[in-house]
Amino acid sequence: MxxxxxxxxxxxxxxxxxxxxxxxxxxxxxxxxxxxxxxxxxxxxxxxxxxxxxxxxxxxxxxxxxxxxxxxxxxxxxxxxxxxxxxxxxxxxxxxxxxxxxxxxxxxxxxxxxxxxxxxxxxxxxxxxxxxxxxxxxxxxxxxxxxxxxxxxxxxxxxxxAVEGTEEPTPSGTESTDPGPDATGTPETPATGEPTSEPPTSTPDTGTEPPTTTPSTSASPTDGPTDGPTGTATPTTSPSPSATTLPPAPPSTAPRPPITSRAGWGADESISPEEPGYLPGGKIKAVVVHHTAESNTYTCADAPAVVRGIYAYHVKQLGWKDIGYNFLVDKCGTVYEGRKGGVDQPVQGAHAYGFNSETTGISVLGTYTDAAPSQAAMVSVARIAAWKLGQYGVDPAGTTTLTAGDAGTNFFGKSWAKGAQLSFPVIHGHRDGYNTQCPGNAFYPQLATLRTWAGGPVAGLTVKSVTGAGLSGTTYYTKSRVTVGWSATTPASLIKQYELLVDGKPAVTVAGTATSASATLAAGTHTVAVRATHVSGKKTTSAAKTVVAETTAPTFTTKPALALRTGTVNTTAVPVTLSWKAADNKALKEVRLTAPAAKTYGPTVTSAAHTAKSGVATAWNMTAYDQAGNTAGGSVTATPVILQETSATRSGTWTSKSSTSYLGGKSLSSSSKNASLTWTFTGRSATWVVSRAATSGQAYIYVDGVKTATVDLKSGTTKYRDAIWTKTWATSGKHTVKVVVVGTSGRPTLTTDGLVYLK
Structure with a gap:
């Protein structure tokens, strides 16, 4: 319709x-x-x-x-x-x-x-x-x-x-010579060749007469800038060379990114049959960054159609000879060939009024007034810029001087006359040379990032990890082999390679997509760093890390030992203390208990509380680790033995008491002054187990016939199976422990639940 x-x-x-x-x-x-x-x-x-x-x-x-x-x-x-x-x-x-x-x-x-x-x-x-x-x-x-x-x-x-000497195809129909939409509003002819039945539409009356313009087609060598009033280059001596007479494209210092050709996005070449033009000086001096100022809701599958739409709008609606941009990039990072003439050639576009004759134009599909482009799009823009500028030895992070093809004013209010020599960043926004918001307020601040990515060196290079080594303070320790991990803010596609440096010399070289590398170190102290090479050839080196390679194992300066401790005693859980001391010639990392339980202790810890089963010989195995991963082992084996009160030699009056709260269900109690119980055993540690209450009295303890302690059993809360006193010897031996009732005034009673020793 x-x-x-x-x-x-x-x-x-x-x-x-x-x-x-x-x-x-x-x-x-x-x-x-x-x-x-x-x-x-x-x-x-x-x-x-x-x-x-x-x-x-x-x-x-x-x-x-x-x-x-x-x-x-x-x-x-x-x-x-x-x-x-x-x-x-x-x-x-x-x-x-x-x-x-x-x-x-x-x-x-x-x-x-x-x-x-x-x-x-x-x-x-x-x-x-x-x-x-x-x-x-x-x-x-x-x-x-x-x-x-x-x-x-x-x-x-x-x-x-078309190859020189061959016949060029002639598109059928009227489209081959159609100059584009009629500037005066005259109806255009449909593809059928039949006249339209719709009447001509007159130009709306705005109260002013449309100006008549006659574009200049030539200029003398003294006309100054090569950009004409509308921004297209006018050769100073001869027309631009055709595709068949172009010199070979110069090589670039940066790799060429993947580019979807015009055929790839479906360009209908019949609507723009003119030959392309090339920069009069044959050299690209700057990249102008644009956005296409349209919706960002397109899908990446839509992008070829978006490019075709821009192409048709530029050519058929505005009457341009071809799409204005040299390259277009969608939000998924796909690059599209814009104006024809060869992506590796200095094709002159129509994208930057007054400055087309010395620049190439890259436009990102979408509008970036409020939201910045995707990282994928940013990376692709940087890659194209690096490649194109690399063909002409131009530093993407530098500045350049461009000659104004016409008088103009930019977005920031700066004005200039035709022929003015103006300084620009090599990668700059359309707004820098023309009064437009392009490439958008959210995109424009990102141009500094594009310059860094495209021009190098690699930014944000940091060593993130050194695996295969332990860290103590600022020094890493390893036996010999380490894997160094790193990161950089410059995208990987703009990085040529990484080198792992050991003592300042390359030990390993990997691709720019790598994030880690491994090396084997000789014994001694080394510096380890990462050097990145940007596609431009610029190099940057990370801060160095100190890595010590050593194979000396740590030692247990005090071998693991076990002793009884105070606490509540059960037949399956006798309170014990495990003790040790470990050291290393470089840096002790930790000591691990591997049996009968798994625990890890820091390098300064020398003891820990545990429980052990009574009547069972248990091996306590420990391993000391240094920061390099060298290890040393140590162990102790002991058996907690419960001696019931009935096994003791008694003097004085003792009364038997029964309760499930007592060890073995029974205990002995006495309030007679000087009543005693004596146990004889062979071991290296002993603890007396009692029941306690507010009315409990005191006891003297004799070890091997010598009084060693006075113990008060009084407690604000009732306690059963309470190991209240301990004694440990340097070596295992035969010992006697005697408990004597003091007969404390007002609370003379003692209730004993036995003796526990380690053998």
């Missing part, structure tokens, strides 16, 4: 098929038809606003607003909203970037940047001038809509690349 008031339906080529083939699938896509349709905006009586009422349209996915004078700029607000195919849902208002940058000499129209809106079949538009009362909108305003088409057809060789 035709749009009411449409100036014509532009059928760019009648080939259909699948437009969503993978962007990088070379040979699976070819020239894909695109179709345009236009609708005039109605201007207000004061010429300061214009609109297009909501209406249905033929399907489209990209749009822009254009006007008659290609040199005119819109100072104001341009907004559109669209209806989605299928759901019928209308979008919110989308603001279009003010203008496309006056990119091409001989352009038929001026216009906003195109916006990708996805498959749509309805549209509404409105414009408002931001100028003073006397500054209205340009004449000939219309909405241009592009269907990027679908297709999977054989590749077609661009006419500009």
């Amino acid at each position: 035709a749009v009411a008031g449409v100036t014509g339906v532009l059928v760019f080529q009648g080939v259909t098929g699948n437009a969503d083939a993978p962007a990088g699938a070379e040979g699976t896509t070819g020239p894909v038809s695109t179709r345009g349709q236009t609708a005039p905006l109605t201007a207000s009586t004061d010429g300061r606003s214009a609109s297009l009422a909501r209406r249905e349209t033929e399907p489209f996915s990209m749009l822009g607003v254009t006007w008659t004078d290609p040199t005119a700029r819109v100072k104001g607000t341009v907004e559109v909203r669209t209806r989605a195919v299928g759901s019928g849902k209308w979008s919110s208002w989308l603001r279009l970037d003010g203008d496309s940058g006056q990119g091409e000499r001989g352009a038929a129209r001026g216009g906003t940047e195109p916006a990708w809106v996805g498959p749509s079949d309805g549209v509404e538009a409105r414009m408002t001038s931001a100028g003073k009362t006397s500054a209205g909108l340009p004449a000939g305003l219309r909405l241009d809509m592009v269907d990027p088409g679908k297709g999977s057809v054989k590749s077609m060789t661009p006419a500009a690349f």
